[in-house]
Amino acid sequence: MLAGSLQFDQYEGVLLRNTPDGDSFRLDIEVKSDAFWPKAGQFLQVKINPNALDPLLHRPLSVSDFDAKAGILTLRIRPVGRGTRHLVTRNPGSRIGFFGPLGEGFPLEQAGSSPWIIAGGIGAAPMVFLARALAERGIRVRTLVGAARAADLVAVEALKRFSQDVVIWTEDASAGSQGVVTAGLAQIDEMQDERPSVLYACGPVGMLKTLEATVLDTIPVFASLEAHMACGVGACLGCAVGVRTPGGAPNYARVCREGPVFPLREVVLS
C-alpha cells in the first residue's frame, strides 16, 4: 500500500468497430493519445453511462490488445450483466470513456524458454495482448484455449496470429479436443521437452483451482484474477483477495493494484 508509481489517466476513445466474436464482442477503439501505453495483463476502468448515476461504478476490463502504432485499443467483452450488455450494444462512432492502464501486468521476464498460455472462455481477452508482447520479444508461446462449445470460443484468430500453436478444447467436442481446457495438463508430469516453463492463466475460478490442484507443484503459474472493484487504483481496499501467510492468519492483497496477475501459489482462491 505504499505511495504509488502507477501512471494512469482518463481517456475517451471512439468506437471504430464492434464485432461479435464467440459468445463475446470485440470492440476496437481509437485512442488518440501518446500517453496511453498499457502493458499486457493491465486493465482499464470503463464507464458505462457518463450521464447517469446508475450504474455508478466503472467496469474493469482487460486490455485485450493494443496496436500502439495505429492507436487502436481492443476490448473483448462478454455480456453478463447490465454494464457489459450496455457496452456491447454501442454503435461505431460512439465515445467510450475509461481510465487506466491499471494494475500490474504479466511478468514477461519470467517467461522462460517455453511459456504456455491457458485461457478459459472470456479469459482469452488479456491473452491476445500477452501473446503479442511475447511474440514481440521473440518468445514462442503455446496457447491452450477452451470453451463450452465452438461457438463460444473467443479470440482464436488473434491468438493464432501471435502464438506458435493454439490448442483448442471444447466440452462438447465441437472444435478441437473434447474436454475442459485443463484436461491436457493431467499428463504434464510425464512431459519431457514439451513441458511448459511457466503457465500464464486466465479463466473461471474452477479452471484456476484445477491448475492449483494439478500443476502448481511443478510449474509456476501466473493467474489473472477477478474481483468486484470500486476505485481500481488501490484506494478503497474493496477488491481483496486472500494471500497465504506463514501462520495462516488472514491477509489480503488488492486485485487492482498488486494484481490482477498473481503467482497462483500466493493467493487463496475463494
Added chain:
Amino acid sequence: MLAGSLQFDQYEGVLLRNTPDGDSFRLDIEVKSDAFWPKAGQFLQVKINPNALDPLLHRPLSVSDFDAKAGILTLRIRPVGRGTRHLVTRNPGSRIGFFGPLGEGFPLEQAGSSPWIIAGGIGAAPMVFLARALAERGIRVRTLVGAARAADLVAVEALKRFSQDVVIWTEDASAGSQGVVTAGLAQIDEMQDERPSVLYACGPVGMLKTLEATVLDTIPVFASLEAHMACGVGACLGCAVGVRTPGGAPNYARVCREGPVFPLREVVLS
C-alpha cells in the same frame, strides 16, 4: 379521488425528426397505435432512460400536437435539466417510451365565441394542439405568445397555422411588441367587442399570477399548471396544488388528475 375513468397505456414511438425551435426542440414521433387518442391539454409521462434506475421518474410533457391521420405525436421540449436535456439530444430512429394520455384537457366546450390563448415561453407547447382542436371545431382563436427574445419564441409557425391571429410579445422587442405577454391585457376592461370570451393560459407562474391579478374578475381563465410528478395517474398525491376552500382550510387537488388544466380562480398558486 374516485375510481378513475381515464384510459391510458404505455407506448413506444419512433423519433422521426428532432428540430430546434426557439429555445426548445420539436420532436415528431411516430406512434403506431389506434388506441392512442389524446385530447388538447393532456400530457404524457415520458421515460428518460429505460435501462437505468437513474433518472428514476418519468417526465410530464404535454402533447404539443397530434396528427391523428399520420399517427404523429409532436412534443416541444425545453431542455432545463437532466431529463429534458437527454430527450432533446435523441437522434431520429431512436425509440421514445411513454405512457398516457393523462389528465383532463382544456374545456373546449367553454370556449365561447372568441377564446384567446396566452402562452409564455415553452407554455406554447400544449397550445398548438389546443389551437388545432379549436380550429377543427370551427372556433376562431386569437393567440398571444411571449418570450424573452425573438430567438426563444416557441411554436409560432404552428400556432399561426391554427389561430386566427397571433400576437407576439418579446421583452427586448426583438419580435412583435415590447413587453411580457400579459402586457396587452391591462386594457382589457376597456375592450368592447374584441374582449375574449375565455382565456386559455400556459406559462410561468409569474404570468399566471399576473392574470390572476388583472383579468380574473372579468374573464374565465383556464390555466395549465405544472408540478413535480411521480405517478402521473392520481395514485401518489404528490402533485398537489392548493385549491380554494370556503373557510380557507388547506385542501389540494392533483395536477395530474383533476388538472393539469384548472379554472385559475379555483387554485392557489405558490
Added chain:
Amino acid sequence: MSGLDVQLGPLALKNPLVAVSGTFGFGFDYEPILPPDLFGAVIVKGTSLVPWPGNPPPRLMETPAGMLNAIGLENPGVDVFLRDYLPLLRERGVMVIANVVGRTMSEYVAVSERLSDADGIAALELNISCPNVKAGGMAFGTSVRDSEALVARVRQVTSLPILVKLSPNVSDIGAIARAVEAAGADVISLINTVLGMAIDVHKRAPILGNVFGGLSGPAIRPIALRCIWQVYQSVSLPILGMGGVSDSEDVLAFMMAGASAVGIGTALFADPYAPRKILEALPGDRDRLTEGRWPIGWAHPKGGCR
C-alpha cells in the same frame, strides 16, 4: 390460482406481490394497466379518522435512483374509504389491507375499530413509521414502549390480522419488532421510507414543503434487505418486505432475506408495467433459482433464530 400462492401469516395471498400503501391510491388509479386484483393484496393509502389535507406542496423530489415524498398522509378519512372505495374493491375480489394512521393512540384505535366492523377488509396495517407527519406516525415507531402499547391497544379492538409497519430510522429495528410481536402483531411490514431531505440551491431552502421527506425506491433497497434480515433474526413473525423492489429477482432476494410476501411501490413510477413483468417472470425465475419453491429466509445461516 397461478401456482404463485403464498401464506403471509394468517393471510393466503394468490401471489406474493403486494401493492404497498401510498403509491397505489385506493386501488383504481392504475386501473387501465394494473387492475387491483392483479396483486396478491392491495394496501390502500393511509387512512385516518377524519379527512387529512396533507402537506403543502412541493411534496415530491426525484433523487438518485429514488425519490423523496412528503405527502403528509392526505386522505379522505375512514368513512369515505368505507363508503366509496371498499365496496368497489370487494366487488373485484381484491384482498384489501387497510393502512391505519393517527395523531394519537386513540385515533389509531378508533380507525381500527371502524375498519374492523366493515366487510371486506382482510387485515389492518398500522403505519407507525410515516416520517411525514408532525405528530404520531414515526414518533410511535421509533419508541419501543409506544409501539408496543399501540399494538396492544389495537389488538383489543380488532380480530383482524394486524400488520405493523416499521420505520428503518431507528438504532435497533429488532427491538421494535420484538415489542410489537409481544403486543400481538401478526405480520411485520417493512420498510417505510427513510428520512431524508433535499435543498434547492437557487431558493436556498429545503425543496419539500415539509422540509423532510421519505426516501423510497431502488436507492433504499440495500437498507430494506438489511432491515428484513435483522427482523427475521429477531422475531418469528412473518414479514411483508418492501423498499425498492423492481423486478422478479428482487422479489426472490427479499424472500431469501426473510420476507414471506413482497411489496412494490416506487417502482411503479419508474415502470407502471413492472408488476405485470414481475408476475410473468416469477414462475420461471422461481423454477430456475429456487426449484420452484418460495425461498423464505433461505439466505440465513442454518440454525439461526428460526
Added chain:
Amino acid sequence: MSGLDVQLGPLALKNPLVAVSGTFGFGFDYEPILPPDLFGAVIVKGTSLVPWPGNPPPRLMETPAGMLNAIGLENPGVDVFLRDYLPLLRERGVMVIANVVGRTMSEYVAVSERLSDADGIAALELNISCPNVKAGGMAFGTSVRDSEALVARVRQVTSLPILVKLSPNVSDIGAIARAVEAAGADVISLINTVLGMAIDVHKRAPILGNVFGGLSGPAIRPIALRCIWQVYQSVSLPILGMGGVSDSEDVLAFMMAGASAVGIGTALFADPYAPRKILEALPGDRDRLTEGRWPIGWAHPKGGCR
C-alpha cells in the same frame, strides 16, 4: 489561495473539499490525477493500534446509484501510517486528518495518543460509526453514553482538534451530536455509511463476506442532507458534511444544510476527475448562487438554533 478558503472550526482549509476516509487510501493512490494537496484536507483510512486484516471478500457490491462496502477497516496500523505515509503527506503540505478506529475505548485512546505525538497531523477524526466491524465502531456511535465517554477520554489525551464521525443508523442523531459536543468535540463529521446488505439469488446467500455493509454514494445523499440539517439544529459545532456529494451544486447544498466543509468519497469511483471539476466549478457557482459567499446554514429558517 484560490479564494476558496473556509474555516472548519479550528481548521483553516484552503478549500472546502475534503477527501473522506476510506476512499482515498493514505493519499497517494489517485496521485496521477488527484494529488493529495488538491483537497482542503485529506482524511486517511481508518487507523488502528495494530494492523487489521479487514473482512473476507467479497467486500463490495454496486447498488442503485450507490455501493455497499464491507472492508472491515483493513489498515496497516498506526505505526506504519506514521512511518510510511505521514512524512510523504507532510512533505506535500497536505492538511492531514487521521481517522481513528478501535475495538475498545482504550484502543481509541492509545491510537489518539500516538497520533498526537506525531508531527504533521492537523486533527483526529474519531470513527465511532463504522458499520463493518463486529466490536467497537458503530457500537459506540449508536449509544449516547458511549459516544460521550469515548470523546471525553480522547479529549484528555490530545490537544489536536477532534472531529467525531457520526452514524446515520440511529433514531436520534441530534442526541448523539449533543453528547459529543458536551464531551469536547470540535467538529462533527457526518454521515458515515448507512447499514445495508445485498443478496446473491444464485448463491442464496448474502453477497458480502461480512453479511452487512455500508451504503454510500449518491443514493444516500438525501439522508446525509437530513442528518446534517438535524445536527445543525442540535448543536453549535461546525459540521463536515459528506454522503453522496458528486458536484459543485451538491457542495453548496450541503453547506446550506449546515456544513462548513464538504467531503467527497464514493463519487471518485464514478468519476475520478470529480474533485477537479468541483473545484473548477465552485468559484463560478458560488458567485452565481450565493453572491460569492459560503452559504453555511442558509437553508435554515432565520432565528433557528444558531
